[in-house]
Amino acid sequence: MRLAFNNNPQIIAGLSEWPDRSMVWWNRLPVDEAVLANRDGYFKKQGIDPARVAAGGIAHGTNVAVVGELDAGKYLMNTDALITNAPNLFLSITIADCLPVYFYDAAAKGVGLAHAGWRGLIGGLLESTVSEMQRSYNSKTEDLKIIIGPHICARHYEVDEDVAEQFAEQNIERRDGRPYLNLAGEAESRLRTLGVKQTSVSPICTYEDQKFFSARRDKVEPLQGMVAYIGM
Numbered sequence: 746m747r748l749a750f751n752n753n754p755q756i757i758a759g760l761s762e763w764p765d766r767s768m769v770w771w772n773r774l775p776v777d778e779a780v781l782a783n784r785d786g787y788f789k790k791q792g793i794d795p796a797r798v799a800a801g802g803i804a805h806g807t808n809v810a811v812v813g814e815l816d817a818g819k820y821l822m823n824t825d826a827l828i829t830n831a832p833n834l835f836l837s838i839t840i841a842d843c844l845p846v847y848f849y850d851a852a853a854k855g856v857g858l859a860h861a862g863w864r865g866l867i868g869g870l871l872e873s874t875v876s877e878m879q880r881s882y883n884s885k886t887e888d889l890k891i892i893i894g895p896h897i898c899a900r901h902y903e904v905d906e907d908v909a910e911q912f913a914e915q916n917i918e919r920r921d922g923r924p925y926l927n928l929a930g931e932a933e934s935r936l937r938t939l940g941v942k943q944t945s946v947s948p949i950c951t952y953e954d955q956k957f958f959s960a961r962r963d964k965v966e967p968l969q970g971m972v973a974y975i976g977m
């Protein structure tokens with residue numbers, strides 16, 4: 746699916762779907778050949794040259810890669826978030842229930858993309874991505890437009906108590922005494938605290954919508970998931 750930044754058709758952003766097959770890249774090399782083939786085929790279908798895509802995987806860390814021409818076509822280790830201001834260079838991350846967070850700054854002409862699960866949120870991955878855009882591109886938070894793409898919703902995202910207690914109470918829902926985490930709510934409140942004013946959240950839940958892979962719902966080994974991408 747394509748994700749649209751209103752009035753900014755020069756930004757190409759999206760998320761692969763179940764029929765595109767699995768795109769999961771765990772943070773290790775070499776990349777599985779089937780995944781490489783799936784990704785190359787998918788990007789070509791989107792009109793994107795796979796050699797122009799820089800990829801982050803699932804590391805559940807807080808590293809932000811500042812991506813330039815030399816990174817085109819590469820798989821970057823220990824990278825849950827990427828930013829670039831290079832035109833026609835695409836950023837990608839792996840997603841399977843976690844939040845794909847897309848950043849665009851029309852004034853500074855930069856984009857970013859983050860894979861944020863509960864560890865990334867707690868670790869400050871979104872804050873790091875914003876501050877790296879500020880440092881590298883002179884972005885101002887009030888100019889940032891952010892889209893939180895399809896993700897697992899709070900109704901389907903039960904977490905352990907020791908995870909729940911790390912989050913603001915308003916982002917934990919309790920049912921039958923068990924805690925459920927609202928990932929997007931946590932992301933939104935963190936972005937608001939930074940001064941970001943333009944955040945939109947996809948209503949699509951990856952657990953409920955069969956168009957997408959869901960780690961929680963599918964429970965398959967190896968994990969299957971989507972690739973999220975953005976570029977100018």
Ligand SMILES: [Zn+2]
Nearest residue numbers: 898901950952
């Ligand atoms: Zn749901």
